[in-house]
Amino acid sequence: MTDLSLPAGPAIKLKLDRDGAIKRLFMGIIALYLVVALALPLYTMLSKSFVTYSFELDRYEFQVSDEAGVFGDPVTAAALNQQLGVFTADDLRSNSDGRLTATDFFPDFSFRSPVKYRLRGTTANAPYLVGLDLQNTTEWREYDSNTFRRINLRPVTSVGPQNYVEYFSNPTLFSSIENSVFIAAVSTVLTVVFAFGFAYALNRSCMRFKGFFRLVAMMPILVPSLLPGIALIYLFGNQGMLKSLLMGQSIYGPLGIVIGSVFFTFPHAMIIITTALSIADQRQYEAAESLRASKWRTFWTVTIPGARYGLISAAFVTFTLVITDFGLPKVIGGQYNVLAIDIYKQVIGQQNFEMGAVVSVILLIPAVLAFYVDRQVQKKQVSLLSARSVPYQPRPNRRFDALCLGWCALMAVFIVGIIAICQYAALIKFWPYDLSLSLNNYAFDKMDGGGWAAYWNSIKLAGLTAVFGTVIVFTGAYMVEKIDGFKTGRGIFQFLAMLPMAVPGMVLGLAYIFFFNNPANPLHVIYGTMTILVVSTVTHFYTVGHLTALTALKQIDAEFEPVASSLRQPFYRLFTRVTVPVCLPAILDISIYMFVNAMTTVSAVVFIYSTHTALASVAVLNMDDAGDIAPAAAMGMMIFYTNAGARLLHLFASRRILGRTQAWRLR
Amino acid sequence: MTIINRLSLGVAISALCATMAFAETELTVYTAVEAEDLARYAETFNKDHPDIKVNWVRDSTGVITAKLLAEKNNPQADLIWGLAATSLLVLKTEGMLEPYAPAGLDKLDPKFRDGDNPPSWVGMDAWVASICYNTVEGGKLGLTAPTSWMDLTKPEYAGHVVMPNPASSGTGFLDVSSWLQIFGEDKGWEYMDALHNNIAAYTHSGSKPCKMAASGETVIGVSFAFRGAKSKADGAPIEIIVPSEGIGWDMEASALIAGTAKEEAAKTLLDWSITPKAMEMYNVGYAVVGIPGIAKPVEHFPEGITDAMIDNDFEWAANNRSAILDEWTKRYDTKSEPKG
Amino acid sequence: MMTSDHTGGAQAAGAAPYLQIKGLWKAFGDFLALKDINLDIEAGEFICFLGPSGCGKTTLLRAVAGLDPQTRGNIRQAGVDISSLPPSRRDYGIVFQSYALFPNLTVARNIAFGLENTGRPKAEIKARVAELLNLVGLPEQADKYPAQLSGGQQQRIALARAIAIKPGLLLLDEPLSALDAKVRVHLRHEIKGLQRKLGVTTIMVTHDQEEALSMADRIVVMNHGTVEQIGTPTQIYRHPATLFVADFIGETNKVASVFKGSRVALGNLSLSTAATGFAEGDAVTIAVRPEDVVPHSTAVMGEGGLNMLPVTITDMEFLGSFWRSHLRSPVLGDTPLIANFSINAVRRLDMKPGTDLVAELPAERVLVFPRGA
Numbered sequence A: 001m002t003d004l005s006l007p008a009g010p011a012i013k014l015k016l017d018r019d020g021a022i023k024r025l026f027m028g029i030i031a032l033y034l035v036v037a038l039a040l041p042l043y044t045m046l047s048k049s050f051v052t053y054s055f056e057l058d059r060y061e062f063q064v065s066d067e068a069g070v071f072g073d074p075v076t077a078a079a080l081n082q083q084l085g086v087f088t089a090d091d092l093r094s095n096s097d098g099r100l101t102a103t104d105f106f107p108d109f110s111f112r113s114p115v116k117y118r119l120r121g122t123t124a125n126a127p128y129l130v131g132l133d134l135q136n137t138t139e140w141r142e143y144d145s146n147t148f149r150r151i152n153l154r155p156v157t158s159v160g161p162q163n164y165v166e167y168f169s170n171p172t173l174f175s176s177i178e179n180s181v182f183i184a185a186v187s188t189v190l191t192v193v194f195a196f197g198f199a200y201a202l203n204r205s206c207m208r209f210k211g212f213f214r215l216v217a218m219m220p221i222l223v224p225s226l227l228p229g230i231a232l233i234y235l236f237g238n239q240g241m242l243k244s245l246l247m248g249q250s251i252y253g254p255l256g257i258v259i260g261s262v263f264f265t266f267p268h269a270m271i272i273i274t275t276a277l278s279i280a281d282q283r284q285y286e287a288a289e290s291l292r293a294s295k296w297r298t299f300w301t302v303t304i305p306g307a308r309y310g311l312i313s314a315a316f317v318t319f320t321l322v323i324t325d326f327g328l329p330k331v332i333g334g335q336y337n338v339l340a341i342d343i344y345k346q347v348i349g350q351q352n353f354e355m356g357a358v359v360s361v362i363l364l365i366p367a368v369l370a371f372y373v374d375r376q377v378q379k380k381q382v383s384l385l386s387a388r389s390v391p392y393q394p395r396p397n398r399r400f401d402a403l404c405l406g407w408c409a410l411m412a413v414f415i416v417g418i419i420a421i422c423q424y425a426a427l428i429k430f431w432p433y434d435l436s437l438s439l440n441n442y443a444f445d446k447m448d449g450g451g452w453a454a455y456w457n458s459i460k461l462a463g464l465t466a467v468f469g470t471v472i473v474f475t476g477a478y479m480v481e482k483i484d485g486f487k488t489g490r491g492i493f494q495f496l497a498m499l500p501m502a503v504p505g506m507v508l509g510l511a512y513i514f515f516f517n518n519p520a521n522p523l524h525v526i527y528g529t530m531t532i533l534v535v536s537t538v539t540h541f542y543t544v545g546h547l548t549a550l551t552a553l554k555q556i557d558a559e560f561e562p563v564a565s566s567l568r569q570p571f572y573r574l575f576t577r578v579t580v581p582v583c584l585p586a587i588l589d590i591s592i593y594m595f596v597n598a599m600t601t602v603s604a605v606v607f608i609y610s611t612h613t614a615l616a617s618v619a620v621l622n623m624d625d626a627g628d629i630a631p632a633a634a635m636g637m638m639i640f641y642t643n644a645g646a647r648l649l650h651l652f653a654s655r656r657i658l659g660r661t662q663a664w665r666l667r
Numbered sequence B: 001m002t003i004i005n006r007l008s009l010g011v012a013i014s015a016l017c018a019t020m021a022f023a024e025t026e027l028t029v030y031t032a033v034e035a036e037d038l039a040r041y042a043e044t045f046n047k048d049h050p051d052i053k054v055n056w057v058r059d060s061t062g063v064i065t066a067k068l069l070a071e072k073n074n075p076q077a078d079l080i081w082g083l084a085a086t087s088l089l090v091l092k093t094e095g096m097l098e099p100y101a102p103a104g105l106d107k108l109d110p111k112f113r114d115g116d117n118p119p120s121w122v123g124m125d126a127w128v129a130s131i132c133y134n135t136v137e138g139g140k141l142g143l144t145a146p147t148s149w150m151d152l153t154k155p156e157y158a159g160h161v162v163m164p165n166p167a168s169s170g171t172g173f174l175d176v177s178s179w180l181q182i183f184g185e186d187k188g189w190e191y192m193d194a195l196h197n198n199i200a201a202y203t204h205s206g207s208k209p210c211k212m213a214a215s216g217e218t219v220i221g222v223s224f225a226f227r228g229a230k231s232k233a234d235g236a237p238i239e240i241i242v243p244s245e246g247i248g249w250d251m252e253a254s255a256l257i258a259g260t261a262k263e264e265a266a267k268t269l270l271d272w273s274i275t276p277k278a279m280e281m282y283n284v285g286y287a288v289v290g291i292p293g294i295a296k297p298v299e300h301f302p303e304g305i306t307d308a309m310i311d312n313d314f315e316w317a318a319n320n321r322s323a324i325l326d327e328w329t330k331r332y333d334t335k336s337e338p339k340g
Numbered sequence C: 001m002m003t004s005d006h007t008g009g010a011q012a013a014g015a016a017p018y019l020q021i022k023g024l025w026k027a028f029g030d031f032l033a034l035k036d037i038n039l040d041i042e043a044g045e046f047i048c049f050l051g052p053s054g055c056g057k058t059t060l061l062r063a064v065a066g067l068d069p070q071t072r073g074n075i076r077q078a079g080v081d082i083s084s085l086p087p088s089r090r091d092y093g094i095v096f097q098s099y100a101l102f103p104n105l106t107v108a109r110n111i112a113f114g115l116e117n118t119g120r121p122k123a124e125i126k127a128r129v130a131e132l133l134n135l136v137g138l139p140e141q142a143d144k145y146p147a148q149l150s151g152g153q154q155q156r157i158a159l160a161r162a163i164a165i166k167p168g169l170l171l172l173d174e175p176l177s178a179l180d181a182k183v184r185v186h187l188r189h190e191i192k193g194l195q196r197k198l199g200v201t202t203i204m205v206t207h208d209q210e211e212a213l214s215m216a217d218r219i220v221v222m223n224h225g226t227v228e229q230i231g232t233p234t235q236i237y238r239h240p241a242t243l244f245v246a247d248f249i250g251e252t253n254k255v256a257s258v259f260k261g262s263r264v265a266l267g268n269l270s271l272s273t274a275a276t277g278f279a280e281g282d283a284v285t286i287a288v289r290p291e292d293v294v295p296h297s298t299a300v301m302g303e304g305g306l307n308m309l310p311v312t313i314t315d316m317e318f319l320g321s322f323w324r325s326h327l328r329s330p331v332l333g334d335t336p337l338i339a340n341f342s343i344n345a346v347r348r349l350d351m352k353p354g355t356d357l358v359a360e361l362p363a364e365r366v367l368v369f370p371r372g373a
Helices: A017-046 A075-083 A162-169 A173-202 A210-222 A225-234 A254-278 A282-290 A295-306 A310-324 A327-332 A341-350 A353-386 A398-427 A449-483 A487-502 A505-516 A522-526 A532-539 A542-554 A560-566 A572-583 A582-599 A616-623 A631-659 B001-024 B035-048 B061-070 B085-091 B133-141 B170-185 B185-196 B207-216 B226-233 B263-273 B276-281 B312-330 C057-065 C107-112 C122-135 C151-164 C181-198 C211-213 C233-238 C245-247 C299-305 C343-349
Strands: A051-054 A060-064 A118-122 A128-130 A133-135 A141-144 A151-153 A156-158 A428-430 A434-437 B025-031 B052-058 B079-086 B122-134 B161-164 B199-203 B220-226 B239-240 B249-257 C019-028 C031-042 C046-050 C072-075 C092-095 C170-175 C201-206 C216-221 C226-231 C252-262 C265-266 C271-272 C284-286 C294-296 C308-318 C322-328 C338-344 C356-360 C369-371
Touching: A017 A353, A017 A449, A017 A487, A017 A532, A017 A572, A051 A162, A051 A353, A060 A075, A118 A173, A162 A173, A162 A353, A162 C019, A173 A210, A173 A254, A173 A310, A173 A341, A173 A353, A173 A398, A210 A254, A210 A398, A210 A582, A210 A631, A225 A254, A225 A327, A225 A398, A225 A616, A225 A631, A225 B312, A254 A310, A254 A327, A254 A398, A282 A295, A295 A310, A295 C233, A310 A341, A310 A353, A310 A505, A310 A572, A327 A341, A327 A616, A341 A353, A341 A505, A341 B061, A353 A487, A353 A505, A398 A428, A398 A631, A449 A487, A449 A532, A449 A542, A449 A572, A449 A582, A449 A616, A449 A631, A487 A542, A505 A522, A505 A532, A532 A542, A532 A582, A542 A582, A560 A572, A560 C092, A560 C151, A572 A582, A582 A616, A582 A631, B025 B061, B035 B052, B035 B263, B035 B276, B052 B061, B052 B263, B052 C369, B061 B079, B061 B085, B079 B085, B079 B122, B079 B263, B085 B170, B085 B249, B085 B312, B122 B133, B122 B170, B122 B207, B122 B226, B122 B263, B122 B276, B161 B170, B161 B207, B170 B185, B170 B220, B170 B249, B170 B312, B185 B312, B199 B207, B207 B220, B207 B226, B207 B239, B220 B226, B226 B239, B249 B263, B263 B276, C019 C057, C031 C057, C031 C226, C046 C057, C046 C211, C057 C170, C057 C201, C057 C216, C092 C151, C107 C122, C107 C151, C122 C151, C151 C181, C181 C211, C201 C211, C211 C233, C216 C233, C216 C245, C226 C233, C226 C245, C245 C284, C245 C369, C265 C284, C294 C299, C294 C343, C299 C356, C322 C343, C338 C343
Parallel strands: B025 B052, B025 B079, B161 B199, B161 B220, C046 C201, C046 C216, C092 C170, C170 C201
Antiparallel strands: A051 A156, A060 A118, A118 A141, A128 A133, A128 A151, A428 A434, B079 B249, B122 B220, B122 B239, B122 B249, C019 C031, C019 C072, C216 C226, C252 C265, C252 C284, C265 C271, C284 C369, C294 C356, C308 C322, C308 C356, C322 C338
16 A cells, blocks of 8 residues: 555646636736846846957958059958067957057058058958048058058957956956945944944833834935935035044045945844844843843843844845945045946946946845845744744833933934934035025026926836836735746746845946847837836835735735635635735835835936936936035935825825724724 | 816816927937026027927936947937037947038138038037136135146145046046147156146046035136136135146037938037027037137136137047046056045 | 434435546655545535545645646546636635635625625625525624634634535535634534535545544545545444554554464454454454443453453543543553443442453454554
């Protein structure tokens, strides 16, 4: 009886019913969305980073006449070079803007000589310039000496790892890696320590004003990452109010980037650490107490190990945020080069898209690594969470509570101070020479950056992102979680959904240029429109929404689908009547997350916005870039108020909707 | 609700009718002209040609150039109106411009047109380098105003000079290429080595150094005259200095994009862009314009700008741009450099 | 407690069974969860799949429901091959252990879920919901949300929802295991009563033998992915086909032994048995249920009756309706013999720990199974 074995034959597969077909169709559509909006652009970018420019000398053929005008035999540039050895293989590597002077092949060249020159391409693609006129022909063209000196050969593209070789042999670019890692590491340590102190006070003390502090800690999420940079200029710049505090140090550079980074990553780290601390088990502390362990010892043997996954996770999230951030180093980095700035410089400054792609690929590495470690840690944290424990109850302790209050107050002053400075700066007429208050800086239409239209565009983008993002993300998560069978497809989908977390916004934006701005791509019609901004933003923030949706869906009874199909009801009826209403709190969370981030993101959109779709967050960057720092602060504050308003609205809406539709939650 | 809906629908329809009636052709025009001037330019143009609607796509010189290059195989623009000539040269070498001789070309200063015939681009106005000097902050530090480029290398200015990064700013490249032309290549690099010791920061945009000088964030900003004049008009305590060696310049220029489907309208606009009327319009902000004899002095602009403009070799600058930037980046663009 | 001994519901002679499972296999990777399952279920029958956890009973139910399709084999329902039909095209109602009630819909809307969207007029749906609520005895709860009901009430609503669409087959997946013991016993009767009333063919998965014995018309005992025995509760109990069944259902005393000339050896005794089909010298296991041990006073020893062994009571537990007694016998060595003695017998023989008795193992109650199976 025990040695039975499976008879040969095909495995039974259920016929696809209409429900299954629709589900697969939906998942297919959303997977297709992720492929088009993520996988293909990244692939295009990767291949772009391998596009190299070099002078192909065997593609050009010269003929030189004697003084009487009788031409000799044709000879290729390659042959001439071999003979003369003017250009090494290294010299022949180039970039998209490279030039090679034709006269270099002729050491006896004189522009006054009556000698004439002929030039032609030996293959179809042999571009050269006469002055600034582009020629690309296999026909012989004749030039007198005076014209011939104005001839430059142009490089052609090929595929190879040369860009990477060049990148790593360029000490300037390479030092950006060091800088980026240094900045990210220092900011990470500081942020995690500060945020831990804050979270510890919130979780483990009986201090007052906890709700207020919680609110304050969330404020940095509502503004673009470059706003603290602007505040720091007003505080510590050469005309700064508190400049003397720096004792001669310049705020422009690593110092400014680190302070700003601590500001904007603080809430992210705080949330993660708070979660980690809140799962502590009261019984462990009681045990420690009964063993007469000192507070200090308990802290190191119970608290820290208990929160270690949270701390690791917070560190990696902070690290990724800092290393991929672009706004802050741009505003306050001074001459301090970091990877994200290099991409911007290569692309916008030098139009060297290939090198931009190379730096992007390099920027992907730490981000992917950090993401991977974070995922591993998260998995462990989840298993910790599921253990049954007695939640920790802090007991009042006057000295400790006062200490906690002091620490939180310090952090709150830092956060509120930064934001208040921006508001103040926005209202000053002409810092530092005319300190009267005025609303001049809100006259955005008179400045670079897109004016008030940019602000309205941002609201439109945020609204569209919130609506479409939530629909796409939630539907996608539902298909992954609740579809039966189709394992491989679901696996791929899950991978694609997790991928955006590891892709820095700038990298995504650059990939979008390469992918969508290609006439051969039928989707290029969305290039330069609001649509591409929405797609980019939704994709950039996909993962967190996806995880939120998954968590909510996992809490729903897995038997709902079988019950519905046994009742012969289509899945979408269950979806609309039960799944969506039950998950409404999570859905609202996803939408406000999408909204706030769409308002503040710079990196995901800086390469792909157009004049008609200028955005408030980019306007902050561009106004600062043009030196209009006060208006930049003013626009930054508009974003802050809008986001704060949206959050309030979200709060009220959630309460009302929940009150009306979630009556069933109450017993 | 319904009433509001109907109302807004009505507004939309009438707006639609209005555009239909007056604008038979819409042109997508790429430009780097200052944002506040755009509406005025389009308005003045539409007085003569109400049937052509201008849809601006505006950004800084670098971004617009990057955008045009990125769109090389699929141009979105019909026309460029107001982009640095240096950038147009780059586009020309990529074969992206359509040569066209606009009506009235002969009236234009020969400096203000492409040397080829027909020209691939025509100039509008010049855009000159100059130094913004904050007299208040200079006074506090006991400095005297510089009068020449060479002055900027004096040790007393150490940490008080800000200039744009040539790798990301058109103005910055203009400065560097003009120094190489004024001083010669070897001396030019020597000069920049010395200057580098005094630089507090290389900014990404060309107008920022002057705005930083205007707000006292730095004392000396290497920027362009137009920006300086504006800041001065806003009440900034700055002096606009034309260095004695001569100043680099670039021009705002216009060109047709090869392969535009709206050639007729685009040519009409290009023709108009070099009329005396257009020149007067440019003169509001720019002291030097394409047709000689039209320009009136602009408030707060320093004297003698036209004479100080060097004989800028745009072709040389364009063909050596890549090499110059490589060299510059190698020399100065590292982290270990002095900071203010 | 036990239902009558008839072997099935409406068993029309000659007609094909309502549900026919043939050569069913289920593999999860290399692991075989179901091995060659063959089973016929008649219309109107109440069938229980019984077995320890991991035996494959739920897997089998989910295969019938089309939720986890089998790897090989066929299922026919009402003469139609449903082997590869998706769940929505099969004809069944299902109730899960978790009830799976939609939390945001009222009780009435939960029950109406399968009725709506089918073109039925509203009034008809309303009437049907009211009828179902009456049927499960909760007419007052229509407008409450599931969270406001007790576990037992929720389970009845889940049942009402499942039968609302009048399915040909009702599948119950451990429907009572999440409930309190008292509610459970109560609901057993209700569900069984309801099933009789409706005449719906029902399959219930359970690991609780009492539940299976009290509710099922026939029980399918499963172990390690195979069917050990199919039979009525009495058949299963009185005539377990395998040692596993004997062991799993009810209690048994087990002793290793050897078959010798139609008798089995027990220490220096040999017991006569009704078991057949064994060859001389076969290694066997003897099994005797505690309630089959008949106590006699030591006086009968001399009578030399068959299958008698001397025992001493070492321990007694009072379990309400009977005494569970631990017996030791020199014949058995260290292995204790468990016997359930009626209160009457205990009084009659004045049993207490230390009392010597003679225990009779009646030949027809001595079960013999091949050893090592």
